[in-house]
Amino acid sequence: METLKTISGYFATIGVAFTVGFLFMGFRRILTARVQNRVGPPIYQNLLDIIKLWSKESAINHGLMQHMGPAFSITASVTTLMFIPVLRDGNWFQNFSFEGDLIFLLYIMVFGQLGMALGAGQTGNPNSAIGVSRGLSQIVGYEIPFVLALTALMVYHETTSLHEIMAAQDSIGGWNIFVNPLAFVAGIIAFLGMTHYTPFDVPFAPAELASGPPSEFGGKYLGMMMTSGSIFAFAKLTLFVNLFLGGASNLLELLVKALALYLIPVIIGIVTPRFRTEQAILFFWKWPTIIGILSILWVVWMR
Amino acid sequence: MDITGIPFFLAVSFGGAFLAYLMNFAHRFLRNAVVLLTVSASAALLFWLGDETFSMEMGGFVLTLGKTPYSLFFAGIVALLAVPTVLFSFTYMAKEERPAMYYLNLLITIAAMYGILFSLDLLSLFIFWEIMTWSSFLLTIHKGGNATKAGVKYFLYSAAGAYAILFSVVILYNMSGSLLIEDVARSFVLQNPLMQLMLAGTLLFGFSVKAGLMPMHGWAPDAYAESPAPFTALFSGALSKMGIFGMGMVLYQIFLQSPFSLPVRELLAWAGGITSALATLRAIQQTDAKRLLAYSSVAQLGYIVMGLALGTPLSMMAALFITLLHGVFKAMLFFAVGAVYFRTGLTDLNELRGLIRRMPVSFLTVLMAIISLANIPPLGGFVGKWLLYESLIQSDHYFLVIVAFFSSTASFLYVYRLIFSIFLGQEEKEFEHVKEVPFLTMQLPMLALAAVTFITGIFPGIVLAPISSALTYLGFPIQHDMWSMSMLFNEWGNRMNLLAMISVIGTVFLTGFTILYFYRMRRTRYVTTKDIHTSGEVPTENENLTYAINFYQPFERAAHPVLSKSIRAWIDWIGRSVSELGDFLRHIYTGDGQTYAWYVVLFLTFMLAAGSWIL
Amino acid sequence: MIYYIASIAVMLIGLYAVLVKKNLIKIVIGLSLMDAGTHLLLVAIGFIKGGTAPIFSEPGLTADAMVDPVPQALVLTAIVIGLAVTAVALALVIRIYAQHKTLDIRKISSLKW
C-alpha cells in the first residue's frame, strides 16, 4: 500500500509538473502576444501542440540517436524533478529528494541538454548543429553565475541538501532572496539563460536557424521533447523557489511563487532583442559573475 | 624465488618484455601470447603480492622495494589499463613497422611503472622513473615524422622534471644518509623551512611535469597526438598518473610537517584549477581528435592535482577516484579514436563525419566515455566530481569551485565536438565501406572499460575501499561512515544515494526510450541523413552540409583574450633561447687555428694574472 | 740573468709569430723558435760558472767543477721531440698546400663551429 502510494506520488508529481509547465508556457505566449498587440493562442495551446505531435500518423528518424536524444531529455527532466522536493514538508511530492543533493542536480540538469545535442547531431541538419554549438557555448556562460549563486547558498547554509536550505528559510525575512540578494540576482540572470528566452534564444533563433537543434524532429520525437520541456520548466522553477523563496508548503503557494519568478524572464524577454552567442557568453562572464563573486564574499563575511 | 615477492613480480614484468622481443623472431602469435601473458600474469600477481620488503645494494646505494596500500591502488590502475592496451595493440599495431620494438618498449614501460610504485626509496623510484621515461619516449617516436619532434619535446620536459627530482634526491640523500622515504621524511623535518621549501618545490615540480600541470604541460598535446593510440591510452591513463603518485607521496609523506606545506598546497590547488580551466579552453579549439583528448587529459589531471593538494579526506578520495576513472574513460576515448584511425586513417575532426552506423560499438564507447568525462550521472565520472566539489566547497575553496565548474561545463563543448564530428552529422560517401573494428582485440577492451565506468558509477565502493586503505596509509583518517558501497557522504552529512539515482534514471530512460521506439513503430520511417529539410532544399549526394569546421567559433571569439596567449610559447621561447645561445657559443670555435692559439695565450695570461692577484 | 731573458725572448718571439703571422711556414718556424727558446733556457739553467763539460775524459776532473749534466740530457731529448713535431707539422703544411693552394692560415678554416 505504502509502495503504491509512493509510486502514485511520483506520477502525481510528474502530472503536476507537466500541467504547470505547459500552462506557464502558454501564459507566456499570451503575454508576449498582448505586448505585441496580438490576441495570442489559448493558454492550453502547448498541450494541444503536444497532443497533436503525439498523434501524428508517421514520424521520420535519422538513426539511433534520434530515439536516444529525446529519451535522454525526458530522463533528465524527470530525474531532476524527482530529486527536487516540490513542497517544504509533507509526505507527498518529496519523492527522492532525500537521496541526492544540489551537486547532483547541477549535473543531471545538463544531461538533458547533452541528450538533445546528441539527438540533433544525428540528424545531419546543419541548422541543428549550429544551434547545438550555440547552445552548449551558452551553457558555459550561464552556468558560472548559477554555480556562484548556488555556492553562496550552500556555503551560507553549510549544506548541499535542498531540504536543509529550505528548512533554514523559515520566515519571509529568512528567504535567501533577502538574506543574500546578490546571489539571487546572479542566479536569476543565469535562469534567464537557462530558459533560452530572449535575449538568450540564439541557439534556437527562430527565423534564423529554422528552430535550431530540434529542426529535424517531428511527431513523437518532438512531442517527447516538448513534454520534457514542460516538466523541466516546472522543475527549474521549483528549484529556484526552494532556493530563494523559501519553498512552498502547498501547491498554490508554489504556483504563485513560481509564477512570480517566471514573470522575470518572460518580461525581460519581451522587451529585449537577441544577444549573439559571444555577446551572451561575455555578458554572463561579466556582471552576473561579478555579482556572484560578491555574493560569496558577502557570505564569507557574514560567517 | 618467492612468487609472491616483488623481485619475482618485477622479473616477470621485465623478463616478459625481453622474451616478447625474442619471440618476435619466432612468430608473431607467439610474441603476442607472451605479451598478453606477461601483462595478465603481472596483473594477477598483484593480488598475491606479499608484504615483505626487499632490499639490494647497487652502486653503493641500498635500493628497497615493497608494496604499500597507496602504491597498490596505483598498480591496480596500471594493471587495469595495461591488459586492454596490449589487447588493443595486437590488431592495431599489425599494420605498423617494427612491432617487436613497440612491444618491448611497451612492456618495459609497464614494468617500470610497477617499479616506480613499488619503490620504497627515492633512488629506485628515480631509476624506474627514468626507465619509464625513455621507454615511453621510444614509444612516442615510434611513428616517425612529427612524432620524433613530439617525442624529443616530451623527453626534454620529462628530463627537466626528472632532473629536478634527482636534484632533490641527491640533496636529501646527503642530508639523511639514507634513501628510504621514511628516513628521508624523518630528517626532512629537521631542515630549515626554506630548504624544505626548495626541496619539496623541486620534487613537486618534477612530478608535476609528468602530470602535465601547467605551465609544464607543453609536451602533452604533441606526445599524445603522435604516439600510437593504444599506448596513448596507457600514456594518459596510467603513465601520467605516476606524477600524481609522486606528488601525493611528496606532499603527505615528506612535506606535510613543513610550515610551507599549506601555502604550497594552496598554490598547487590553484595551479591545478587553472590548468583544468585553460586546458579545457584549448581542447575546445582543437581540430585533431587526439590533440583534443590530450588537452582534455591535461585538464583532468588538473582536477586531480586540485583534489590532491587540498588534502582533506574527501578531496583525496576524489583525487584518487578521478585518477582511476580518468584512466578508464580516457583509455576508452583513445581506443575509440584509435579504432577510427585504424579504419579510416584519420584523426582530423574536420574530415571525419557520420560514422555512427559504420562503427556503432566505437560510438557507444565514446558516448559512455564522454558521459563519464562530462561527469554526468549515472556513470563513474560523476562520483569523482561529486566528491571533488563537495570537498572544495567544504574546505572553503569557493573560487576553485567556480574554476572547476567552469572547466567541467566547458568540457561538454569539446566532448560534444568529438562525438559529433566523428560519428554524427551527415554520412560521407568516402566512409561507406568502413567497417567496425574486430571484436576480440579491439571492441572487447573498449566494452570492458565501458562496463567499468558503469559499475563504478553505481558501486563506487568497489574503488573507494582500496582508496581508503591507501589514504589511511598516507595518514588520512578514513572512517567507514565516509563512504559505502553505493552511497556517498560529504563532511556536512549530506548524502548521495547512487542506487536511487540509477533506479530513477534507468526507469525513466528505459520507459522513455521504449515509448519512443515502439510507439507507432511501423509508422516510423528511417531516412538517411541526407534527407533533411534546409530552407526547403534537399542536399545532393555529393554535398555534405555537416557543420563541423570552426564548430565553436562564437565561443572562441568570446574566449579570445585567454586563448590568444600561450604558456607553451613561453616555454618554447626558453628552449629557443638556449638553442640560440648554443648557436652563439659554438662560434667561439672559429675554425681558424690561430684563434685557438690566441685563446691559449689569453687563458695563460689570465691564469698568471689571476694567480698573482690572488696571492 | 741575461741568458734567461734572452731565451725567454726567443721563446716569446716564437709565440708572437704563432699568434700574428699568417703564413703556415712562419707559424711552424714560430713553434720551432719557441722550442729553441725553451731549450736555451734549459741549458742556461744547468750552467755553472767555471764548470766544464760533464765528461770525465781525463783523470783529475772532479764532479765539483762540472756543469749540471741533467739539463743537457733533457735538451737532447727535447730537441729530438721538437724536430719530430716540426717534421710532422711541415708534412701537414705540404698536404694543406697541395689541397688548398695557399699557406694563409685564415683561409684554412673549412672545419668550424
Added chain:
Amino acid sequence: MKKLLAAFLLGFIGYYLYTAFAGVPFGENKMEVGKDYLETTVPKTGAVNTVTSIVVNYRGFDTLGEVTVLFLAATGLGAILFGMKGKPEDKHREPSSILTTGAKALFPIIVLLGAYIFIHGHLTPGGGFQGGTIIATGVLILILGIKSFHANHALLSVMESLAGITFVVAGILGLAFGKNFLENILPLGTPGQVLSAGIIPIIYIAVGFKVGAELAGVLDTLMSTTRGEE
C-alpha cells in the same frame, strides 16, 4: 691592433716567466740529482760522458721514448704524405757537377764521422743522436747534390726497425736476467775504453743507426713530395 695586443700579452707572460726565473741564480751550482749523477756515473755505469750515461742509462727510458718519437715522426710523415707526389712542373735547378761530385766524395766521410761520433758516445761529446744526425746530413747532401738520388726506403726501414728492436730487446734482456728493464747486464769494463760501459755503446750505436735512417727517411720523404719528379 692584433699585433699590439699580442705584444702586450707576450710582454705580460714574459714578465711572469722572468719573475719565475728571477729566483734562480744564474751560473751557480744548484744541483741536486745532477751531483749524484756526476758522482756515480764512472763507477756505476762505466761511462765517462755523464750526459751519455744519463741519456742512455739513468734516463734510458726517456731516450727510448725519444727514439720512438722520431720513429713516429717518420711513420707519421709516411702516413700523412702517403701517396702524394710532387708536381713535375715545379722543377728545381739542376745541381752543378761540382756539387754532384762533391756530394759523392763527401758522403763516405760524413758517414764515417757520424759513425765515429756514435760509437764513442760514452767517451766523448756526442752520441747516437748527434752521430745519426750527421749521417742524415750526408744523405741530405746526396739528395741535394744528385738529382736522381733516392734513398732506399726499404733498407732504411729495415735499419730503423732492427735498431729499434735492438734497443727494446736490450731493455727486455735486463728483465730476462732478473734485473730491471734497460738495466745493464754486461760487464762495465774499464772506463775510457771503447768497449766499456756495458750496454751503453750498443744502445747508442743502435740509436745512431736509427736516427740516421729515420732522419734520412724523413728528409727523403719531404723532398720527394715537394720536388718535381719526372
Added chain:
Amino acid sequence: MPELFPLSPVHYVAAPLLAAFLLPLVAKLSRSFIKILPGLTFLYVLYVSAVLYPQALQAPIIEQIAGWAPPLGINLYYGPMAGLFASLFSALGFIVWLYSLTQMKQEPLDRFYILLMMLVAGATGMVLTGDIFNLFVFMEITAISAYSLTAFLREDDKAEAGFKYILIGSLASAFVLLGIAILYSYTGTLNLADLALNMDKVPLSVRVIVFGLFLVGFGIEAEIFPLNGWAPDAYSAAPAPVSALFAGITVKAALYALARVTILLFPFAGSMALISILGLVTLVISELAALHQKNLFRMLAYSSMGQVGLAIAALGLFTAEGVYAALFAMINHAIVKGMLFLTVFAMAGGSATLDGLNGMGRKKPILSLLFTLGAFAIIGLPPFSGFWSKLSVLTAMGQTGNYAMIAIVLATTIVEAAYFLRATGRLYLSEGNPAEGKTPLSAIAALAVLAAGILWIGFFPGSIDETLTAGAQDLLDTAKYTEGVLKD
C-alpha cells in the same frame, strides 16, 4: 716463461714498442701480419693487466727502470689508479683494433697500426710514469701519434684539422717543458715524488706560474675550455676508431697527468676549485655548442668535451667521492663514447651527418639499437652505466654542499638529451632511405663488447666499486705515493 720475463708494468710500453718496431719487418714477410701483430700486442698487454692489476690493488707496484732508484732513475708507479687506466687503455685498444680489422681500409695500414699502438702505449706511459720529464716524453709520443692519425685520411679537411691540432699541441708541449724547466731550476730534481717533497723550495708565486703553465699544457690535451679549439676538428677529421681512442685514451691520460701533478705538486684549495670551475665551464659551453652540430662526429666531439668537463668538475672536488665519481665518469665516457664513435662510423661512414641517420632504424636495426643504447647511456639514463657515473658525480658534489654545481650539471644534461635524442629520433624516422649494407662481424663484436660493458656496469655498478675506490684513494694519498717511490 714467467721466470724468463717476469711481468712488470714496463711491458705496457715495451711490448707495443717492440711490436711497432717489428711491424715494418714482418710486413715484408706477409701483409696479414700487419693486422695480426697489433692484435696480439693488445692481447698481451691485456694479459699483463689481468695479472698485474689485482696485485696493484693489494699494493702499488713500483718499478725502477734500469735499476736506478728514484730520484736518479725513472720509475713506473703502477698503483690502483694507474692500473685501472692502463687496463682500460689496453682494453679499448684491443676493441678498437678488433673494429679496425674490417672497418679500416685506408692505406698505409702498417703505419696506421704503428701509430695506433703508439697512441695507446704513449697514453699508458703517461699514466704509469713517475717522472715528470718522462711524462712529457710520453705526452709527446701520444701527441705525435695523434697528430698523424688525425690527418691519416686523405680528404681535404683532414690535414687542416691535423695542423690545428699540432699548432695547439706544440704550444702545450712548450708550456709543459717550460714548467718542467722552472721546477727543475728550483728543485734540481725531476722525479714526481721527489718534487712533491721538495716543493717548498719553490716560492709560492712561482708555484702559481708553474701551475698555470701545467694547467694550460695538460689542459690542452684534456680539452679544457678555452683550450680545446683543436678538439672538435681533430675528432671529426680522424678516422672513427681513432676518435674513439681520443675520447677514451688521450684525454684520460692528460687528465690523469693533470690530476696527479696537481695533487702532488700544487695541492692548494684554489687550484682545485679552479679545476672544478673550469670543468663546469667546459661542460656548459661544449654541451651548448653541440646543440647545433650537423656533423655527427663533431657533435660527438663536443659531447666528449662536455663529458670530460663533467669528469674534471668532479675531479676538482678532490674528495674521495669526487675522484671516485671522476674516475667513474671517465670510464663510462671511454666506453660509451667509444661505442658511439664506432657505431656512427659503421652506420653512416666517415662523413656522417645528422640527416644521414634518417630512417637508419629500418636498414641497420642492430647498429641503431646500439646508438640508442649509447645515447641513453651518455645522457645518463638508468639502467645504463652513464646513470651511475652521473649519480656518483652528483652525490660527490652534494657531499661538498655544492648544490649549484648539481643544478648546472643537471641542466646541461637536459641539453645533452636534446641533441642526442634528436639524433636518436632520426634513426626511426619513416622518411630517409639510407643504403643497405652489412656490418662485418669484427665490428659488431667490438661494439657488442662495449655494449655489454655499458649494460654490465649499468646492472652491476657494484662490480667496479672496489676498483674505483682504490683508484681514488691511490690518487689522493700523496704520502703513500712519495713514500712508496722513495722508500730506499
